[in-house]
Amino acid sequence: MNPQPIEALLVEDNEDDVILIREALAGTRQIKLLAVAKDGEEAMAYLKRQGQQRNTKLPGLVFLDINMPKKDGFWVLEEMRADQTLRSIPVIMLTTSDREEDVVRSYDIGACSFVTKPGDFEEIELVMRRIEEYWGGVSRIPERRES
Amino acid sequence: MSIEHNSQRPGSSQRAGFFSSVHFKMILYFGLVAGVAMVALQLVDFYGLPFIDYDGSIKENEDRVLRGLDLVADLKKERLLRWMEERNDDIEVLAESAFAREYVAGLRGIIKRGIAQGKGEDALWQQVEGSAAHRAMEKHLELVKATYGVYREIAIADKATGLVMASTHSIEDFKSAPLEPCFSEIVNPDGVCVRLGKDSSSLGRPVLIVARSVDLPDGVVDGGGEERAAAVLLAYVDTRDFIEPLLHTGGRLGASGESFLVDRRRRILVPLKHLLADGSRAVPLEYEITADAATFAARGEEGIVISEDYRGEPVLAAYRHVRITPQVGWGMVVKIDIAEAFAPLRTEMRYTNAIVVIGSMLGFLVVGLLAYRITRPVRLMAEAARRVREGDLTARAPVSSVDEVGLLAGTFNSMIERVEDWTKDLEFQVENRTALLMSAYQELQESENQLIEAQKIANAGSWRIDLAKREIHMSEEAYRIFGLQPDEFEPTYEALLSLIHPDDTEFVRASIKQALEDGASFDAVFRIVRPGGEIRHVHTRSKEIMDEAGKVTYSVGSVQDITERRRWEEEIRSKNLELEHLLHVASHDLREPLRSISNFAHLVNTQYYDRLDQKGRDYLQRVVRGTGRMRSLIDDLLMLSRARSVEPPEREWEGSAIVHDALKRLDQMIVRTGAKIRVEDGLPRLKADRVWATQAVYNLVANALKFSRDGEAPEVEIGGYRREGEAGIVVRDRGPGVPPGQAERIFELFKRGVGREVEGTGAGLAIVRAVAQRHRGRAWVQVREGGGSEFFITFSSRLPQEGRVEPAAD
Numbered sequence: 001m002n003p004q005p006i007e008a009l010l011v012e013d014n015e016d017d018v019i020l021i022r023e024a025l026a027g028t029r030q031i032k033l034l035a036v037a038k039d040g041e042e043a044m045a046y047l048k049r050q051g052q053q054r055n056t057k058l059p060g061l062v063f064l065d066i067n068m069p070k071k072d073g074f075w076v077l078e079e080m081r082a083d084q085t086l087r088s089i090p091v092i093m094l095t096t097s098d099r100e101e102d103v104v105r106s107y108d109i110g111a112c113s114f115v116t117k118p119g120d121f122e123e124i125e126l127v128m129r130r131i132e133e134y135w136g137g138v139s140r141i142p143e144r145r146e147s
Numbered sequence: 148m149s150i151e152h153n154s155q156r157p158g159s160s161q162r163a164g165f166f167s168s169v170h171f172k173m174i175l176y177f178g179l180v181a182g183v184a185m186v187a188l189q190l191v192d193f194y195g196l197p198f199i200d201y202d203g204s205i206k207e208n209e210d211r212v213l214r215g216l217d218l219v220a221d222l223k224k225e226r227l228l229r230w231m232e233e234r235n236d237d238i239e240v241l242a243e244s245a246f247a248r249e250y251v252a253g254l255r256g257i258i259k260r261g262i263a264q265g266k267g268e269d270a271l272w273q274q275v276e277g278s279a280a281h282r283a284m285e286k287h288l289e290l291v292k293a294t295y296g297v298y299r300e301i302a303i304a305d306k307a308t309g310l311v312m313a314s315t316h317s318i319e320d321f322k323s324a325p326l327e328p329c330f331s332e333i334v335n336p337d338g339v340c341v342r343l344g345k346d347s348s349s350l351g352r353p354v355l356i357v358a359r360s361v362d363l364p365d366g367v368v369d370g371g372g373e374e375r376a377a378a379v380l381l382a383y384v385d386t387r388d389f390i391e392p393l394l395h396t397g398g399r400l401g402a403s404g405e406s407f408l409v410d411r412r413r414r415i416l417v418p419l420k421h422l423l424a425d426g427s428r429a430v431p432l433e434y435e436i437t438a439d440a441a442t443f444a445a446r447g448e449e450g451i452v453i454s455e456d457y458r459g460e461p462v463l464a465a466y467r468h469v470r471i472t473p474q475v476g477w478g479m480v481v482k483i484d485i486a487e488a489f490a491p492l493r494t495e496m497r498y499t500n501a502i503v504v505i506g507s508m509l510g511f512l513v514v515g516l517l518a519y520r521i522t523r524p525v526r527l528m529a530e531a532a533r534r535v536r537e538g539d540l541t542a543r544a545p546v547s548s549v550d551e552v553g554l555l556a557g558t559f560n561s562m563i564e565r566v567e568d569w570t571k572d573l574e575f576q577v578e579n580r581t582a583l584l585m586s587a588y589q590e591l592q593e594s595e596n597q598l599i600e601a602q603k604i605a606n607a608g609s610w611r612i613d614l615a616k617r618e619i620h621m622s623e624e625a626y627r628i629f630g631l632q633p634d635e636f637e638p639t640y641e642a643l644l645s646l647i648h649p650d651d652t653e654f655v656r657a658s659i660k661q662a663l664e665d666g667a668s669f670d671a672v673f674r675i676v677r678p679g680g681e682i683r684h685v686h687t688r689s690k691e692i693m694d695e696a697g698k699v700t701y702s703v704g705s706v707q708d709i710t711e712r713r714r715w716e717e718e719i720r721s722k723n724l725e726l727e728h729l730l731h732v733a734s735h736d737l738r739e740p741l742r743s744i745s746n747f748a749h750l751v752n753t754q755y756y757d758r759l760d761q762k763g764r765d766y767l768q769r770v771v772r773g774t775g776r777m778r779s780l781i782d783d784l785l786m787l788s789r790a791r792s793v794e795p796p797e798r799e800w801e802g803s804a805i806v807h808d809a810l811k812r813l814d815q816m817i818v819r820t821g822a823k824i825r826v827e828d829g830l831p832r833l834k835a836d837r838v839w840a841t842q843a844v845y846n847l848v849a850n851a852l853k854f855s856r857d858g859e860a861p862e863v864e865i866g867g868y869r870r871e872g873e874a875g876i877v878v879r880d881r882g883p884g885v886p887p888g889q890a891e892r893i894f895e896l897f898k899r900g901v902g903r904e905v906e907g908t909g910a911g912l913a914i915v916r917a918v919a920q921r922h923r924g925r926a927w928v929q930v931r932e933g934g935g936s937e938f939f940i941t942f943s944s945r946l947p948q949e950g951r952v953e954p955a956a957d
Contacts (some may be wrong), residue, residue, distance in 0.1 A: 016743040016746070016747070019747075020746055020750075023750060096739075119738070119742040119745075119746075120742075120745070120746065120749075121745075121746040121749050121750060122749070124746075
């Protein structure tokens with residue numbers, strides 16, 4: 001168990017889903033939502049800004065949607081993996097897609113996990129609890145970095 | 148009107164030329180047999196046969212040459228030894244003669260005294276020369292030399308001082324002997340020395356030296372315990388005069404043959420006949436020879452060897468050991484060049500080969516003449532047969548002999564006579580029949596006119612191919628379909644093929660060939676190109692009519708223009724595809740907003756329940772229930788759209804396994820309703836997509852579970868259904884049954900047979916029917932005996948049609 005909750009960045013364009021995921025994460029103790037980005041560009045802008053100034057922090061985990069306006073999730077993932085500071089942050093793909101090529105491509109370019117977003121809120125809650133169990137308990141993530 | 152055959156006319160091979168004729172083959176085969184036999188015999192003669200004693204003439208001749216050389220070597224050795232023995236005897240007689248011994252004693256005395264007086268060598272010599280004994284001795288030696296004629300010089304030297312006591316040499320040349328070869332080698336009184344060396348003259352000529360000690364006369368003692376041997380007798384023989392002729396004469400050695408002597412150190416003792424490899428001449432007593440034969444001979448061995456000589460030439464060489472004295476042994480080599488030794492043999496082989504070649508050629512010639520005579524009647528008969536084939540029935544083969552060929556020609560002729568008779572008979576009959584046919588034709592013409600009208604209406608033409616006459620007949624409508632005018636087009640096979648669309652030509656050609664070969668009917672859809680360039684789709688069917696031998700004689704068939712039908716079918720198909728796509732996309736996209744409604748209704752229900760009044764809670768419940776129903780509807784729609792795009796299956800599954808899977812998924816529902824389910828044994832195997840077959844059975848059973856007699860638990864029976872070409876499952880219930888007017892309606896989408904009180908979206912049976920249709924099967928309901936319904940789903944048990952162009956009815 002990590003002593004402190006993991007602070008996560010959620011990248012999701014669908015506001016309904018943002019609310020549902022926020023609600024679902026509210027029921028967990030180990031994962032805390034740090035920020036929400038509405039598209040890929042916003043997500044990268046946020047990630048690049050963080051760590052530049054004092055008292056700002058990078059997220060410990062990123063939930064990343066694939067289909068988004070402007071820049072999509074693959075673009076964000078590739079940008080992160082090309083960045084010295086960001087490449088070690090674990091990224092969980094959280095998307096409505098269940099296409100095999102999306103799964104393969106995600107792992108190909110460095111996703112840590114691929115989760116198809118369930119339709120029902122109860123199932124979303126269940127998925128988030130599982131993610132909490134795994135990333136907050138079973139698996140280790142890099143120490144939080146503060147500049 | 149004729150069908151062209153592109154195969155070669157049979158019989159063109161008859162003119163294929165000399166090289167494929169029987170005549171040529173006979174020459175070839177008999178000639179080869181004779182040739183091979185002669186060559187084989189000759190090879191056996193040359194090289195002999197394995198495992199038996201005959202070694203062949205080559206080996207025999209080689210042996211003969213070897214034996215000859217061996218003999219020559221033996222003779223030469225013998226001669227040399229004998230000659231040497233004579234020389235030894237000569238010298239022995241001289242050395243042992245009392246005369247010589249007396250004078251030696253006298254001269255010895257003079258020398259001894261001279262030494263005692265302290266005289267020098269020259270003084271001693273003058274004293275000796277002045278003595279009477281010297282003069283007498285010299286005279287004697289001259290006499291001996293003249294008598295034998297063999298020796299060039301003879302000398303006697305004092306053993307102790309080396310002073311020459313007497314000599315046939317002139318005095319100036321020869322006064323002292325110790326440096327002479329052999330002089331010092333005679334150490335014991337009986338010593339004998341034979342050596343080849345150079346004489347003491349300024350020329351240094353090669354000489355044979357025979358030396359022997361001369362004893363003092365018995366009773367005379369030299370005093371001081373000296374040896375009895377007081378002097379050495381030296382005799383010189385010029386090798387060029389005696390030894391070389393001895394070696395080189397006599398025996399059949401030929402131009403390249405020679406013999407020579409070597410000492411133990413392989414130095415040659417006589418000049419060699421040939422120059423060395425570098426062009427120089429070997430110097431006797433100096434040149435060491437390294438060739439094999441010389442080496443063996445120097446070692447004291449005897450034998451014969453084939454090897455290279457000092458020039459590097461391959462030679463046949465016999466080597467001998469010649470023991471001259473107990474101490475001295477020479478090696479003798481007698482050799483001849485292989486090229487010369489075997490030359491007669493080679494010549495003989497050349498002559499024999501020439502004889503074999505000439506013999507074979509003569510053999511071929513004789514065989515050719517014989518073959519020409521034997522095959523002549525056959526060729527004449529073949530010529531007659533060719534003329535008959537070309538229609539000349541008067542042709543006959545000449546019968547020139549009474550053998551099998553003659554018999555064959557006779558039979559052939561009588562056969563042609565019968566054919567000629569038949570042909571005449573046939574022509575007569577044909578004339579009669581033609582007259583009959585003409586009248587029948589009139590009638591036919593009328594009915595044909597009717598047919599033309601009928602074909603016009605059906606947009607279908609007909610055709611007939613007479614394979615014997617190579618004629619094609621096409622109906623008027625058939626011409627029209629091809630876009631042709633009957634009077635402008637001659638329907639040959641090739642001309643018709645050229646009208647077919649290039650992409651289809653090969654397929655049609657192959658299909659027709661197949662049909663004509665095995666009489667299987669021809670049924671194909673293909674494209675044609677009308678003369679104006681317009682492409683039409685036609686469907687052609689044929690029936691092959693065979694004679695008693697199973698050979699196709701007629702082919703009749705129909706040709707139908709299906710271009711329009713094709714077009715409609717294509718249109719319907721693409722419209723259907725569009726609809727399927729629309730259905731899929733619509734139902735998929737509907738899910739998204741529905742999910743939001745459902746989720747937020749849920750959130751309000753859990754998080755804001757307390758803040759709502761009773762009415763609000765009721766409304767909210769209705770929203771939740773409505774979204775649930777909506778979701779089921781959309782899920783069913785999606786499933787239906789997927790069911791319609793199932794690919795036809797390629798393998799079979801056990802019906803019982805599929806039913807088992809479906810029941811397993813229904814477990815909860817069965818427990819909840821308390822239903823009794825009975826599955827019959829022996830369900831058929833189903834050629835179906837397993838997932839969708841299971842889904843269909845699931846839907847049927849789920850449907851049946853909803854219906855039961857009032858107040859009772861549902862009773863469901865699952866059985867098998869088999870008919871020709873299809874197999875399926877039947878699900879029976881004891882529900883209220885389907886009203887007669889509703890039997891088809893309930894399989895349509897969202898057409899429910901019952902009210903809202905019964906759960907379900909109304910898509911279940913539509914999915915069942917879609918699954919059945921995708922498998923070329925059926926789905927229907929009928930009234931069950933004793934109340935209730937029977938729902939059937941069947942799957943085609945035939946394999947899907949493959950590859951070939953099919954009529955477009957799908």
